[in-house]
Amino acid sequence: MEFILNFWVELGAWAQGLLYGWGLPEWAVNLISDIVGVLILVVIGIMAVLIFTPMERKVIARMQDRPGPNRVWPYGLLQALADAIKMLTKEDVIPTRADRALHMLAPLIVAIPALLVYAVLPWGPNIIGKDLNIGVLFIVAIASFHVIALIVAGWGSNNKYSLLSAFRVVNQLMAYEIPMVFCILSVVLFSKTMSTQGIVEAQTIPYFVIMPVAGMIFLISAMAEANRSPVDLLEADSEMVAGYMIEYSGMKFAMFFIAEYVNMFAAAIIISTLFLGGYKFFGLENAAPVLTPVIVFAKSAFVIFCMLWFRATFPRVRFDHLVGFAWKFMVPLAMVNLLLSALVVKIPVGSANVEPWVQGGVMLLSNLIIIAVTIFILNRAARKIEDAPALKRIVAVER
Amino acid sequence: MLSDYNFIGVFVVIACVFPFVALGLAWLLRPKKPNPVKTDTYECGLQTIGETWVQFRAQYYIFALVFVVFDIEAVFLFPWAVAYNQLGLWALVEAFLFLGILTVGLVYAWRKDALRWQ
Amino acid sequence: MNATQVIFIILSAVALIGALGVVVSRNLFHAAIFLVLSFVGVAGYYVLLEAEFLAMIQILVYVGAISILIIFAIMLSRRLMSPEFKARNEQWLWALVAAAALFVVLVVVLLQVNWPVAQANVPDGTLVELGKAMVNPDQYLLVFEVASVLLLVALVGAVVIARER
Numbered sequence: 001m002e003f004i005l006n007f008w009v010e011l012g013a014w015a016q017g018l019l020y021g022w023g024l025p026e027w028a029v030n031l032i033s034d035i036v037g038v039l040i041l042v043v044i045g046i047m048a049v050l051i052f053t054p055m056e057r058k059v060i061a062r063m064q065d066r067p068g069p070n071r072v073w074p075y076g077l078l079q080a081l082a083d084a085i086k087m088l089t090k091e092d093v094i095p096t097r098a099d100r101a102l103h104m105l106a107p108l109i110v111a112i113p114a115l116l117v118y119a120v121l122p123w124g125p126n127i128i129g130k131d132l133n134i135g136v137l138f139i140v141a142i143a144s145f146h147v148i149a150l151i152v153a154g155w156g157s158n159n160k161y162s163l164l165s166a167f168r169v170v171n172q173l174m175a176y177e178i179p180m181v182f183c184i185l186s187v188v189l190f191s192k193t194m195s196t197q198g199i200v201e202a203q204t205i206p207y208f209v210i211m212p213v214a215g216m217i218f219l220i221s222a223m224a225e226a227n228r229s230p231v232d233l234l235e236a237d238s239e240m241v242a243g244y245m246i247e248y249s250g251m252k253f254a255m256f257f258i259a260e261y262v263n264m265f266a267a268a269i270i271i272s273t274l275f276l277g278g279y280k281f282f283g284l285e286n287a288a289p290v291l292t293p294v295i296v297f298a299k300s301a302f303v304i305f306c307m308l309w310f311r312a313t314f315p316r317v318r319f320d321h322l323v324g325f326a327w328k329f330m331v332p333l334a335m336v337n338l339l340l341s342a343l344v345v346k347i348p349v350g351s352a353n354v355e356p357w358v359q360g361g362v363m364l365l366s367n368l369i370i371i372a373v374t375i376f377i378l379n380r381a382a383r384k385i386e387d388a389p390a391l392k393r394i395v396a397v398e399r
Numbered sequence: 400m401l402s403d404y405n406f407i408g409v410f411v412v413i414a415c416v417f418p419f420v421a422l423g424l425a426w427l428l429r430p431k432k433p434n435p436v437k438t439d440t441y442e443c444g445l446q447t448i449g450e451t452w453v454q455f456r457a458q459y460y461i462f463a464l465v466f467v468v469f470d471i472e473a474v475f476l477f478p479w480a481v482a483y484n485q486l487g488l489w490a491l492v493e494a495f496l497f498l499g500i501l502t503v504g505l506v507y508a509w510r511k512d513a514l515r516w517q
Numbered sequence: 518m519n520a521t522q523v524i525f526i527i528l529s530a531v532a533l534i535g536a537l538g539v540v541v542s543r544n545l546f547h548a549a550i551f552l553v554l555s556f557v558g559v560a561g562y563y564v565l566l567e568a569e570f571l572a573m574i575q576i577l578v579y580v581g582a583i584s585i586l587i588i589f590a591i592m593l594s595r596r597l598m599s600p601e602f603k604a605r606n607e608q609w610l611w612a613l614v615a616a617a618a619l620f621v622v623l624v625v626v627l628l629q630v631n632w633p634v635a636q637a638n639v640p641d642g643t644l645v646e647l648g649k650a651m652v653n654p655d656q657y658l659l660v661f662e663v664a665s666v667l668l669l670v671a672l673v674g675a676v677v678i679a680r681e682r
Contacts, residue, residue, distance in 0.1 A: 027520070034409045041410075042417060088425045091432065102550070108418045115414045119407055130406040134569055134644065137477060141573040144581025148553055151588055155546055167459050170585060174466040177581075181473040188480045194644070251425030255418055320516035323462065327514045331469070331505065335498055338476075342491050345483065401567050408524070455592045457679055463589050464675040467582040468668045474574050475651070475664060482648025490652045493661065500665040504672040513676040 007290040008127050041118040041129055048265035049258050054079040056308050063312040083254075090250035095158055098247060102156030107248065107255035110149035113142045114262040121269050122197045124279050124292035135196035136184050139270060140177070143225060146263070147173050150244055153256070157247035166244045168319055169227065175326035176224035182334035183218040186211060186341040187274050190363075200278030208275040210360040213367045214337050215275040217330055219306070222267040224326070227260060228307055264304065272299035333374065340366050461513050465505075472501050525565060532558025545591050553584045567639040570647070 015036070019029045054069060054077050061068025069076035094103055119129035120138050132138055147170050154166020188194055190210070191202035208215040245256050272278060276299050279285050279292035317325070344363045479494055508514055535558055538551030556579040563572035640646070650656045 030405065031409070034406050035413070037406065038410045038413045042413060088428050089430075091430050092425070099544075099546075102546070105550070107422065108415075111418050112411070112414045115417070116407075116410055119410050129410070130403050132403055132407075132569070133641075134573055137570070137573045137577070141577040141581070144577050147581060147585060148550075151585065152550060167455070167589075171459055171462050174463060174582070174585070178466065178469045178473065181470075185473065185476055185480045188477075189483055192481070192484045194477070194481055250429055251422050254425075255421065323516055324514065327462075327465070327505075328509060332502075335502065339495060339498065342483065342494060346488060346491065401564070404564050404569070455589075457593070460586075460589045460593060461675065461679050463582070463586050465672065467578070467586060468672045470578055470582045471668060472665070474578060475661065478570070478644055478648035478651055480648070482645045482652075485645065486649065486652055493652050493658060496662060497665045500662075500669050501672075504669040507673055508676050511676050511680060513679065 042115055045115050045118055045262045049261040050080040052261055059308045060312045087251055087254040092250045095247050098158040099156045102152050106149055106153035106156055107252040111255050111259045113145040114259045116142045117266040120196050122200055122278055123296050124289055128197055131195050131197045134194050136194050140181055154244040159247055162244050162246050175323045176221040179217050179330035179334040180221040182338050183214040186214045186338050189341045189345050196273055200273055203277045205360045206277035210363045211367055213370055217334050223307055226263045226267050268300035268303040271303050528558050528561040549588050553580055556580050570644050
């Protein structure tokens with residue numbers, strides 16, 4: 001029974017024992033277990049793409065009251081496999097005046113940062129690729145690598161729309177990276193460590209309950225970083241005709257596609273790790289550690305469902321609204337949240353005076369106050385815009 | 400710990416190999432028949448007029464600069480956030496000062512319309 | 518020849534190929550991409566020196582922000598992208614002499630100095646120590662606050678210059 005409950009850890013220990021038993025030196029055992037771990041994580045990432053592509057289309061289709069793909073296997077669940085076979089066999093058209101080296105480089109480097117993030121995501125109390133001391137900083141640094149790949153893709157295609165879209169998407173990614181980093185700093189203030197496993201262990205109460213403002217800012221920023229609707233202006237069909245991916249066909253296009261979905265799944269797991277409690281579930285992770293990957297998967301599936309829900313519901317945001325929203329709204333809000341977290345964390349906890357949930361309660365209260373103040377300020381600003389004389393004339397004419 | 404990064408190194412190598420494998424597989428399987436009409440630049444079905452160069456607005460550069468400044472600010476805040484638990488209340492005051500100075504910069508950029516996309 | 522030395526040689530190759538590519542490329546955009554490769558090599562050096570925080574900062578700031586800035590600056594100047602723009606000029610012989618002299622001086626210095634090797638192990642909690650040092654009035658507090666003033670100056674200067682267009 002003990003073996004079943006601790007299944008994953010026991011499996012790893014058994015495999016390593018097997019390798020030692022074959023007489024391999026220590027460095028070889030470490031290398032082989034590293035390679036196997038990496039391959040498992042890469043396969044999980046790719047499986048995520050294969051699962052979430054048809055799931056996304058089915059979920060959005062159901063929200064729009066239509067069936068979605070339902071030809072490939074019952075309920076269309078193997079659609080991604082059919083798409084993969086199609087993309088493998090499409091001809092690769094390289095435009096005549098494109099820069100061949102850069103054009104071929106971009107799909108190669110766009111998938112690397114997306115996959116690399118999986119190394120620090122915790123799937124259980126001891127199930128993690130490698131628990132780096134600076135886990136979340138690693139995630140942020142690798143996410144910023146994505147930007148270079150997109151510029152190379154845009155420039156290498158020698159296409160006006162591709163270049164324009166690449167500039168815009170780079171601006172979008174940069175604008176939404178700052179609120180993301182500030183929210184991560186708020187979380188790090190509460191959990192006192194930057195390692196992802198440490199953050200999960202420190203969440204007696206999930207941080208989304210304590211800091212809903214930071215959670216929402218991070219959710220929106222992560223969606224913008226992954227180029228998801230409603231901020232996917234750069235790859236919308238009616239706007240830029242697939243943006244920086246215009247001149248790519250076949251497997252190279254599939255690389256961008258895979259990178260986006262791998263990114264999305266990684267973002268969902270990061271959100272569930274930082275804000276929803278990771279692999280914790282009211283003590284289930286202590287009773288039956290074998291179920292922790294299932295818990296992580298369930299939480300990230302919920303987050304992905306929320307992302308798909310946003311995509312199906314909201315119309316696209318215009319580009320100037322997009323960057324204005326990031327710099328003028330999200331960054332100040334994230335900074336206020338950070339300063340408030342710094343204040344609240346200083347409330348002494350664990351000693352004789354204060355219970356842990358009091359700190360969380362104070363933070364939640366202050367977040368609700370922030371939300372109320374923000375809504376008040378936005379109301380006043382909206383009323384000022386409505387009172388502008390030009391708008392009054394337009395509104396009067398319409399009536 | 401330095402030996403932690405062995406894993407990252409192996410991961411980088413395998414992550415670099417994976418696109419090569421996928422693209423190599425595609426190269427084996429796909430047809431190769433280029434002709435001048437197919438490989439022409441895509442411009443919604445029309446002929447390309449003029450060179451491929453768009454007017455690069457200075458606004459893109461301003462946004463990138465503001466991003467660099469705030470990025471470095473966040474970099475300074477990372478060690479502060481990790482060590483915050485072991486510091487006194489004056490660490491909070493100093494961080495307030497740090498963020499406050501940069502908030503002045505953000506407000507200035509906002510008021511001078513540098514953050515507006517025309 | 519242990520594993521650390523092999524990894525050091527590989528990282529040096531990456532960084533040097535990047536640096537060489539920056540200087541040798543005819544196309545300015547290619548030079549920028551080789552620069553990114555060089556930055557990644559330097560980040561690897563930081564990891565080898567057990568300064569992992571610096572490695573991540575290198576990738577975050579240099580690769581993520583500054584190389585974008587460089588690429589945008591390249592695109593702002595259309596003239597540099599035209600193929601008629603020569604990457605060399607007539608003074609290349611004197612430049613070669615100066616570079617060779619610098620190389621000789623550096624090699625002589627490197628080989629003659631008795632580099633002290635630190636025997637102590639790098640402690641594990643360097644990031645916490647760095648954080649404590651940054652807000653300690655006896656250590657780096659002034660530098661911390663002056664850095665924010667420097668960033669403010671950079672921001673204001675950028676806004677002022679750009680508005681005159």
